[in-house]
Amino acid sequence: MSVRFTKTMLLYILLIVQVIQITYYLHSNLLYSTNIQCTPEHPTAVHNISDETEAPFMLGNSSLWSGLRSHIKKKYSGLQLPWSSPTVFVVTPTYRRPTQMADLTRLSQTLMNLDFIFWLVVEDGETTQLPVAQLLQRSGLPHRYMAAATPARYRNDPDVGRGVFNRRAALDWLRAHEKRGVLYFADDDNSYDIRLFQQIRSTQKVSVFPVGMILEYGISSPIVRQHKVVGFHDAFQALRKFAVDMAGFAVNLEFLYRKPNATIPLLVSYLEDGFLRALGTSLDDLEPLAHDCTEVLVWHTRTQTPFSPNVAHLPPHSNDTNLPALYANILA
């Protein structure tokens, strides 16, 4: 049996093919543009930065491509997180020291593997620093870089914890600019497995997890029985209700905002405990991550203090070489 194609039949077939193609094209385009628009999920933050500060901030353009990259990563990473999964606000207090650039470079490159991070870097100093601002710019990460110095009267007080005032500044900024998301305090000299940040996104109230290489036990961990946190295994228990390290918990912003005045206390060794108590946290609120706290996904590594470069070491007759410029760069 043979079929004779009339012009009308051919016309209809071609029209149908066209419609199918256009539908497919529109559909995939729609998918892409949706993904691009949803990363970052905090347009207000990105917008306000440009209003408020002269520090460099993310270019719209790199946000576009990070969105595209994010689409591919999310689609094939096997994570299957919903598009509306929250941003993780990583708060990193930092200060000028010989290892600062190495530590921040390392941490930035860890975060660059993730597409749901907003990085809040707060310098304990009077001003921000150009090399750090350039590093943040290069990273392509959505970020906010601020300076918040410890007041002079507390600076050498052994009873006052370090990084209190820059963490407080980050809390103030979040309260003023962000509604949804998860807060995580990440010091720049720790080491993080990117899976930790992926898990942190699920935080409903307060999530907790083990931290490796800490104090005399070499580990600090919540104690979990039948998927519930029942206590803490930490070398320093003292009077703490929540014996956790700063790197050992994350807080959902909605939970944080229930207590508008909650903040980090001054007393050294009690920063985490005081903050979680101020939030009115109960043991029942704690959500154990890292497979019921049986895995270590963050380590309290510390970088050994190196010898400081000193121009006294410059050899004679080196004025017309690279060395003066090199020393100028590392001593900046």
Add this chain to the structure above:
Amino acid sequence: MSVRFTKTMLLYILLIVQVIQITYYLHSNLLYSTNIQCTPEHPTAVHNISDETEAPFMLGNSSLWSGLRSHIKKKYSGLQLPWSSPTVFVVTPTYRRPTQMADLTRLSQTLMNLDFIFWLVVEDGETTQLPVAQLLQRSGLPHRYMAAATPARYRNDPDVGRGVFNRRAALDWLRAHEKRGVLYFADDDNSYDIRLFQQIRSTQKVSVFPVGMILEYGISSPIVRQHKVVGFHDAFQALRKFAVDMAGFAVNLEFLYRKPNATIPLLVSYLEDGFLRALGTSLDDLEPLAHDCTEVLVWHTRTQTPFSPNVAHLPPHSNDTNLPALYANILA
């Protein structure tokens, strides 16, 4: 003036639109598949791994998506490297110690930002370790994981450098499997700016660059005058012709293979110098990177040794909690 469309005219217009669409579709598809095929550029390596070892290796599938990711990164990173730019073979000697997983996690996440890396990890031990193999697998990086133990008679000899035998094993493997590319020795406790790896790709013979946080000077750098290396600024000069750190140079494989027997010598403190001498390197062969060696893109960071976890610290009545599993994982 009005035009009347006949069925024949409509048919032709639709046909032309179809041809344009199909051509466009084929063209973009061809572009994509080319990119995917060219990453990784060392099919022999990936193939041989599965023949030779039981250690996990890269799945074809993740290679596909890393190719896709690579396409996007290359296209929009502004680097404009040609597709034929060489693979950088990053050789990382490692050994079991409390900080190993933290250090390797950090380094893997740095390398995951790059799409031209082949990672050769060589354990100084009798066997490879499952947690490290799993980390490599998770990274999605093309890699080879081997064990090459230091012979017992050299193990505690203070005159023998560390990491000699695993670096030698990596050299042997490269000679047997790879023709083109650039070799770089990257210890797992250093910190690397990803721009360093991008610059290393251009190495024709031997490239050199400053290393931060090293020895009493806090820096080790080639001395560069008018774009040529004329000497070295390093706290330990001694009898060294090339006073460079292991992290301070990279070698093109073609240059390496000109001396089929060149290897790393045993004598402590002379590993780098002896290796570069064995390659017949002259000062003229050295290519200064990092803007004529005025920037630091790699730091000789060292991770402070932490307290070791010890089951003696386990609290009583913790058998039915997460703690035994947690300790089993960190002490593995």
